[in-house]
Amino acid sequence: MMKIRRGDTVEIIAGDELGLRGTVRDVLRGWNVDRKRGRVGRDSSKDRVIVGGRNIIKKHQRPISQTRTQTGIIELEAPIPISKVALVCSHCDEWTRVGFTDADGIKVRMCKRCGETID
Secondary structure, eight states: OOSSOTTOEEEEOSSTTTTOEEEEEEEEOOEEEETTTEEEEEOGGGOEEEETTOSEEEEEEOOOSTTOOOOEEEEEEOOEEGGGEEEEOTTTOSEEOEEEEEETTEEEEEETTTOOBOO
8 A cells, every 4th residue: 555645735855846735646656677577576665756736847859740749848747756755634734654554444544643544
């Protein structure tokens, strides 16, 4: 079970955009890759998230054929390592670490600051 999921509100806790908040658009899972066998196993240190409106980069893209619709200078959101963001609790409205607890036989996420369930 992932600590940060799509749709969560997160705060950036390191880097140029320190303290800014945004919504997670996508979670990219990290993998160990072997040249011969392809994906070998999960590597949680390579996990990344795409936060809406944050970490904007400019990509210079030239036209190749009729199929490429966007050309010129394109602004898009680059992935951020998952260790550089923290979940914002909806109850206490502060960024927090995430724990897990068992509620009625179901594993749910829990705020470490106030103890409330997040899901």
